[in-house]
Amino acid sequence: xxxxxxxxxxxxxxxxxxxxxxxxxxxxxxxxxxxxxxxxxxxxxxxxxxxxxxxxxxxxxxxxxxxxxxxxxxxxxxxxxxxxxxxxxxxxxxxxxxxxxxxxxxxxxxxxxxxxxxxxxxxxxxxxxxxxxxxxxxxxxxxxxxxxxxxxxxxxxxxxxxxxxxxxxxxxxxxxxxxxxxxxxxxxxxxxxxxxxxxxxxxxxxxxxxxxxxxxxxxxxxxxxxxxxxxxxxxxxxxxxxxxxxxxxxxxxxxxxxxxxxxxxxxxxxxxxxxxxxxxxxxxxxxxxxxxxxxxxxxxxxxxxxxxxxxxxxxxxxxxxxxxxx
Amino acid sequence: xxxxxxxxxxxxxxxxxxxxxxxxxxxxxxxxxxxxxxxxxxxxxxxxxxxxxxxxxxxxxxxxxxxxxxxxxxxxxxxxxxxxxxxxxxxxxxxxxxxxxxxxxxxxxxxxxxxxxxxxxxxxxxxxxxxxxxxxxxxxxxxxxxxxxxxxxxxxxxxxxxxxxxxxxxxxxxxxxxxxxxxxxxxxxxxxxxxxxxxxxxxxxxxxxxxxxxxxxxxxxxxxxxxxxxxxxxxxxxxxxxxxxxxxxxxxxxxxxxxxxxxxxxxxxxxxxxxxxxxxxxxxxxxxxxxxxxxxxxxxxxxxxxxxxxxxxxxxxxxxxxxxxxxxxxxxx
Numbered sequence: 001x002x003x004x005x006x007x008x009x010x011x012x013x014x015x016x017x018x019x020x021x022x023x024x025x026x027x028x029x030x031x032x033x034x035x036x037x038x039x040x041x042x043x044x045x046x047x048x049x050x051x052x053x054x055x056x057x058x059x060x061x062x063x064x065x066x067x068x069x070x071x072x073x074x075x076x077x078x079x080x081x082x083x084x085x086x087x088x089x090x091x092x093x094x095x096x097x098x099x100x101x102x103x104x105x106x107x108x109x110x111x112x113x114x115x116x117x118x119x120x121x122x123x124x125x126x127x128x129x130x131x132x133x134x135x136x137x138x139x140x141x142x143x144x145x146x147x148x149x150x151x152x153x154x155x156x157x158x159x160x161x162x163x164x165x166x167x168x169x170x171x172x173x174x175x176x177x178x179x180x181x182x183x184x185x186x187x188x189x190x191x192x193x194x195x196x197x198x199x200x201x202x203x204x205x206x207x208x209x210x211x212x213x214x215x216x217x218x219x220x221x222x223x224x225x226x227x228x229x230x231x232x233x234x235x236x237x238x239x240x241x242x243x244x245x246x247x248x249x250x251x252x253x254x255x256x257x258x259x260x261x262x263x264x265x266x267x268x269x270x271x272x273x274x275x276x277x278x279x280x281x282x283x284x285x286x287x288x289x290x291x292x293x294x295x296x297x298x299x300x301x302x303x304x305x306x307x308x309x310x311x312x313x314x315x316x317x318x319x320x321x322x323x324x325x326x
Numbered sequence: 327x328x329x330x331x332x333x334x335x336x337x338x339x340x341x342x343x344x345x346x347x348x349x350x351x352x353x354x355x356x357x358x359x360x361x362x363x364x365x366x367x368x369x370x371x372x373x374x375x376x377x378x379x380x381x382x383x384x385x386x387x388x389x390x391x392x393x394x395x396x397x398x399x400x401x402x403x404x405x406x407x408x409x410x411x412x413x414x415x416x417x418x419x420x421x422x423x424x425x426x427x428x429x430x431x432x433x434x435x436x437x438x439x440x441x442x443x444x445x446x447x448x449x450x451x452x453x454x455x456x457x458x459x460x461x462x463x464x465x466x467x468x469x470x471x472x473x474x475x476x477x478x479x480x481x482x483x484x485x486x487x488x489x490x491x492x493x494x495x496x497x498x499x500x501x502x503x504x505x506x507x508x509x510x511x512x513x514x515x516x517x518x519x520x521x522x523x524x525x526x527x528x529x530x531x532x533x534x535x536x537x538x539x540x541x542x543x544x545x546x547x548x549x550x551x552x553x554x555x556x557x558x559x560x561x562x563x564x565x566x567x568x569x570x571x572x573x574x575x576x577x578x579x580x581x582x583x584x585x586x587x588x589x590x591x592x593x594x595x596x597x598x599x600x601x602x603x604x605x606x607x608x609x610x611x612x613x614x615x616x617x618x619x620x621x622x623x624x625x626x627x628x629x630x631x632x633x634x635x636x637x638x639x640x641x642x643x644x645x646x647x648x649x650x651x652x653x654x655x656x657x658x659x
Contacts, residue, residue: 043522044493151609152372181371181549186593186605208523214599238599252527253597254552256579260597270524273492 003070004031005202006055006170010064013050020278024050026226027064029304032219034169037196037203039217039234041210041249045277047226048206052172055204056090068170086116089163093175095155099147105132105158106143112165131161135191153184157191164195174206189216210253211260214238219310222246225277225285228304232311241265242313244290284316292317332403333511333543334360334383339397341378343613344390350613352378354567354621354637355397360511365537365544367554367575370564371590373610376547379564380513382407383545384424385414401511419450423509427516429496433488439499440484443468443506450507471506472499476532494525501529505536512537515547530556551594555579560646563587566611566621568637573647583643584651585626620650628653 013025025047032038042048053059055066057077065074073084092098099108109128113119119127129139135157147155156176163171173192177185193216196203205217213220214234221231222245230243241247247265255261272289275281281288287297294316302316341353352375360366370376381387383399385406399406401417409417426432434442447467451459459467472480475498488496497517504512517533518526534557537544546558554561555575563571563584571584582588592603608625611617617624623633630652641654 043524153609182551182593182595183371183590183606184609185595186602187607188605189595189602190604209595210523211595211597212602214597215595215602234599238597248524250597252523254526254530254550254556255597256551256555256591256594257596257598258580263597270527273494273525274522 002033004067005034005036005069006032006204007067007070008051008055008064009067011051011054011061011066012063013047013054013059014062017278022277023226023280024277025054025061028223028226028228030221030228030231032202032204034202035196035200036219037205037217039205039207039213039220040223041207041213041220042223043208043249043274045225045274046223047277048223049174050226051223052090052174052204052206056088056172057085082116086166087168088170088172089166089168090172090174091156091159091163091176094179095147095152095159096179098159099155099162101147104144104146105150108147108158109162109165112162116166118166127165131165132158134164134195135161137161151184152180153188156180156188160188160192160195164199167199169200170202170204172204172206175208176205177212178207178209185212192216210249211255222249225275225280227285228312228314229286230311230313230315232308236308236311238263240308240311242307242311242318243315244292244317245286248289248291284314331362332359333362333364333401334358334545335398335400336379336383337398337400339379339382339399340395341375341382341387342393342395344393348614351395351616352567352613353382354616356564356567356569358562358569358572360543360545362510363541363543364560365546365558367558367561368545368547368564369549369551369554369561371549371610374564375567376549376564377515380424380515380545380547383513384418384422385409420507421509422511422513423504423507424513424515425497425500425504425517427519429493429500430488432500433496435488437487438484439472439486439488439491440468443471443484443499443503446503447471447506450509467506468502471502474505474532474536475499475502476528477502494521494529497521497529498532501533501536505540505542510542512542512544513547514544516549517546518553519548519550526553533557551579551591563590566616567613568621569640569650570622571643571647571649571651572640573644577644578647581644583647583654584622584649585628585653586622587649589625589627620652 008030011025011028015022015024040048054061057080060076061074065072106128109131110124113124113127132139132142137157177188217234219233220237222229224245230246241250248270251264252270283298283300284302287293296316302314304312304314305318306312307318336356336358339353339356343350356379368376444464447464469480472483477483477498518529548554558575561575561578562569565586571587582591589606593605595602606625611621619634620637623629632652638650638652640648640650643649643654
């Protein structure tokens with residue numbers, strides 16, 4: 001494996017509330033190589049957005065650490081160096097609320113350039129135009145428009161341009177297309193894949209859409225109630241899903257052709273509700289919904305086991321070699 | 327098809343909205359049919375007029391600004407648009423029922439689930455002899471309706487407020503409300519769009535079974551091709567206020583004929599992992615000045631001169647499959 005660009009080690013983020021501690025992210029670890037797209041997939045409340053926000057420095061982890069090029073970046077953005085903030089950027093889910101409605105697109109894109117002292121005056125305008133061209137929006141038409149006068153897909157392209165303004169190497173995409181129609185999503189995804197190749201970007205792609213990840217990610221990680229249940233390279237992941245939750249997710253996807261239907265695992269009929277992250281079931285947090293539950297599942301939290309090179313599962317069905325029968 | 331099985335027929339429906347900037351011409355001649363016991367899907371992207379269509383059928387569009395500029399909505403042969411208040415009330419109470427996308431908006435936050443459910447059952451259910459239900463019968467029917475949706479512990483849920491339930495549970499309450507009555511036609515407007523995929527799967531399977539048991543008809547509105555494929559027999563594809571293609575669901579999804587449907591299907595990410603297409607260029611037209619002729623022509627890769635002159639009628643493109651596109655003019659007899 002090449003030197004990882006980003007690594008999470010025992011990353012944990014708890015939020016104390018009146019009703020108890022929300023264990024949003026609970027001891028997760030992953031490594032990403034340059035040029036990777038890690039698809040972080042999970043349902044609502046699984047902690048995928050909190051993970052992303054720890055990576056960009058919106059939150060500091062409760063315990064654990066995040067390494068960027070081997071250096072610890074666990075602090076919040078306020079304590080991060082500007083250089084680091086230039087390298088790690090984020091695109092949010094809803095471009096309607098992440099773009100300031102009172103500013104023109106030119107002003108929106110000028111902000112990161114000014115903050116990071118990258119360009120000013122005439123050079124700034126040239127950079128902004130180049131950015132807009134990069135996301136396939138003709139500058140002459142879009143420079144002086146306000147966000148509300150352009151479509152949802154175009155807004156998201158502006159948000160992507162803003163993220164790319166500082167020439168980052170790592171971009172967190174937090175459900176960048178889930179608010180958009182599929183025909184617009186297709187356009188944005190192709191744009192993102194093109195930009196990745198062109199600029200050598202590494203993506204942490206947060207989503208709930210498994211079908212999309214099949215086409216976009218190089219690795220897929222499944223999160224459930226703050227923990228990673230399974231990580232594997234995309235092809236391996238979809239050919240040989242192991243965790244019962246992964247199987248349940250895959251079998252729940254509504255698909256549009258018989259060919260895809262045959263790719264879904266037969267087992268794993270969906271049941272049960274997602275428990276509240278304040279009140280996570282003991283043992284394996286998935287045991288209350290699991291179709292292949294064992295006796296130990298509600299007592300002991302399973303360990304993370306590498307069942308094949310790069311394929312990691314956290315489930316008692318796949319005990320590690322050192323564990324034996326517990 | 328025998329005429330007696332016809333339940334809902336929308337004929338050439340035109341609906342517009344008068345706003346400050348002018349007149350939004352949204353629905354431009356929507357035509358669709360739901361037969362008795364049939365499940366029909368109405369599919370389209372944001373802003374194509376799906377919800378306006380459903381609201382027209384229920385007659386809950388705010389008029390003004392909305393304005394029905396023409397067309398008919400026939401329910402068992404009677405025009406809903408010309409019904410008097412009392413007839414409309416009876417229709418809504420006893421024949422039609424609806425599930426909307428956001429259960430927090432369709433459930434009243436200041437009443438318990440039980441009180442809302444009881445109101446519906448009391449108002450719309452009668453015993454076989456035509457007598458109103460007793461209090462105990464109402465209670466039993468409510469509990470049963472909740473149980474049928476797979477709700478655990480319905481007694482407790484009855485005394486809860488909507489805010490105390492999860493999204494999936496709230497949508498189950500809406501389904502219970504919709505299916506607690508003897509309604510014949512269920513209008514489901516994106517009922518699972520806000521839900522997680524595993525919860526969506528559960529709810530759709532439950533809905534599927536309940537609709538089967540009751541033999542109701544369904545008009546399912548959604549933007550998800552996968553959801554219609556699982557739940558419906560026939561679909562209509564809608565673009566910018568008109569129906570562009572219709573046919574048996576699986577056949578149409580396997581071989582779409584209209585250029586818009588083709589672009590849409592190519593944009594859907596597949597589990598087969600062969601990448602996604604470039605999407606459809608451009609965006610949905612402005613309803614203030616919709617393009618003349620076929621509303622899709624500015625974005626269409628197969629545009630012909632006549633496309634911008636007159637909107638194409640439906641042409642046969644396969645067994646029971648029709649598309650509103652001049653590409654198929656010859657194949658029509």
